[in-house]
Structures are given as structure tokens and as C-alpha cells.
Amino acid sequence: MARIITGNDLSRKDVILNAAAALFREKGYKAASMRDLAEKVGVEAASLYNHIRSKTEILHDICFNIATLYSDHMDQVETSTASSLKKVETVLRFQINQMIHNYAEVYVADREWQYLAEPHLSTYQNIRHTYRKRLNAIITRGIENNEIKEVNVPSAIWIMLHAISGIESWHRSKTKVDPAVLEENIISILIDGLRKN
Amino acid sequence: MARIITGNDLSRKDVILNAAAALFREKGYKAASMRDLAEKVGVEAASLYNHIRSKTEILHDICFNIATLYSDHMDQVETSTASSLKKVETVLRFQINQMIHNYAEVYVADREWQYLAEPHLSTYQNIRHTYRKRLNAIITRGIENNEIKEVNVPSAIWIMLHAISGIESWHRSKTKVDPAVLEENIISILIDGLRKN
DNA sequence: CCTACCGATCGGTAGG
């Protein structure tokens, strides 16, 4: 019986986190109130606090869930035997897919993390930095192998990551390109731009 | 005498707008309070209202100042006799330079405009849409002329605009690449990616 | 430009 209650409780928290991600994406973390969130979940604001400790804890959970997801994926890519360029492509396709299908959480983790409280803010910044360093290492190795042309690596990473995070506006656009078409176009432009002829 | 007072008054408003742009960039529009702004300007919060009507008016002025600047530049580019690819390059270089040297205003206009009040919000969205359509027309003409390779134009525009707006994180990075180097790298990757071989 | 203050709303708590 206790286990079932725990089970329901966890799922209730997930409902809150999902609603919060959508709300923070729509209005921004600061502009979204706990009363807004409560209305979206279908309870009174005070009732939320039976499932979460604070507003900032919700933001923390969203950001670190995404960070873990991305780090885990990078682990897989690094241990694969694919070529460097293929590894970069795998990373980009993963990110594009997350941006398309896990939109709200990814957006919040990407744009609203600045409102995290210390020490989590610093931790989060370190995680982001490490992720970029790992991607940098893959591209650098590809250049050494003559697979990837001799681009300025930090500039290339900037362009790739921001081009993908820009997909957020695709979700809001009226004339939506098909997700698969969008993915292929982005991969085509970015990966072709890196390939050594 | 009246003219001098008007002059001082305008300049005081500009001081407030500049301080507000920096503040909204640091903390976000919603998280930045009028008391924060007053402190930055060096007056009491109530005194700000002798120069501006409301917080939302400040955001409006910042966003529409930038929008006008960008539209005016696009006017110049359109009437020039340069090749299509060169026109795209000119637009990108202008945007990169604005992002580097007019950082706070551009950032706010790019990321915080969602908090504009109607009807200005809709007007602003239309301005952005028109700007993209004009850039689309330049690229499309370049493809017809065999200057630019046959990319998917909306995807290419997305990548370019978001790659550039991503420069915002460059400003916060510890190991700053030289601005000129950053500009050349971005132009090199993006324009080379468009050029028909 | 300031002091004094307003109604509204915020995140969160007490107690049941």
C-alpha cells in the first residue's frame, strides 16, 4: 500500500514537472506564477507543495534531467566506433530530435537555466562547458584524421548548437516544415559544411 | 531655454534606455525591477516616471529602435548593386557587428520581445517576419542566378540568424576570441556553405 | 527629483 502511494506520488510530480516545463516555455520562468501552474495541474497553489519543495526546485529538476539525458547520449557517441564526422552527425540528429519531440523541457533547460539558484547554477554551467569540450574533442580528432575540414572549432560548435536551439521558433511558426525535412536540411547544411572534400 | 530642457530630457531618457537594456539583458525583463533600474541610473524609482511612461514602454522603445535599425540596413542592401551572395554577406556582417558592439539592445530585442504588450507585440512579430522574407528573397534570387547553391532557403535562414544570435554567449565566455576573428570564422563557415562551387 | 504610499501579486506556510 505504501508503495502504491509512493508510485502515485512520483507520477504526480511528473505531471507537475511537465506542466511546469510547458508553462515556463510559454511565459518564461519569472513570469510564470505558481498559481498559473496550479491552474494548469488542476489544484490550488498550496497543494503543489505536497509534491515539490519550491519553484526553483522545479526548474532545477527540468534542467538537470535534460543535462543527464544529453551527457548520457554523449557517453554512447564517444564509445561508438563511428567516424568523427558520423559522431558529430549523431550528436546533431539527437539534439534536433530532442528539440522537436521534447520541446518544452529542452527549451527551458536551454534558455531559463540562468534562474537556477547557487550552487546549482555553477554546476549547471560546468556541465554545459564539459559537453562542449567533448564535442570539441570529436571535431578536433576529425580534423586530425582529415575527415573534417580545418574550421575554427569553437566557431563551428557555436554555429551548430545555436542553429539547433533556434528550432524553438519552428514550433511557433505558422507554416511548419515537416520535422523530417527540417532535420535533413539542417544536417545537410551543417555536415556538408564540415566535410573535407 | 525650453530647447535646452528638451535636450536634457531626451538625453536623460537615453541614459535610462541604455541602463534598462543592460539590466534586461542581465536579469531578463520580468526579473528586472524598476527599483533595480533606478539604482543603476542613480535616482529613486518614482523619479524614472518623469522620463518614461511605464516599464513596458522601455521595452517597446528598445525593441523598435533595433527593428528600425535593421530594416534601414536592409533597405540599403536591397538597393545596392552587389551580387546576391555579397548582399547576404553584408547582412550577416552587419548583424554580427551589432551583436558584438550593440550587444544589450540587440539581445533584448531578440530574446525579450515576447513581453511586449499588444498591439505592439503583433506589430513586432510582423516586422520580424518581413525582415526574414526580404532575406529569403535575396537568397532565392541568388539561387536563380546560380550564385548560391540550392539549399532549402528557410532552413538556411534559420541557421544563419540563430548562429549569429548565439554570439550572445560569446560575450559571457571567459576565453574571448577576438571579435574580428569570430566574425571572419562565422562568415567563412556560413558563406562558404552557401557558395555554389 | 524625493517621500510616502497604493493595490495587486508573488512564493510559500499553518493547520486541518
Add this chain to the structure above:
DNA sequence: CCTACCGATCGGTAGG
């Protein structure tokens, strides 16, 4: 999970 409520802070105004 709710009612009732808290202290803090918000954007903005009155009056000088």
C-alpha cells in the same frame, strides 16, 4: 488536497 493567510516585492501614483 483545501482554506486562510503571511511578509515581501512589484509597477505605479499623489503631492510637493
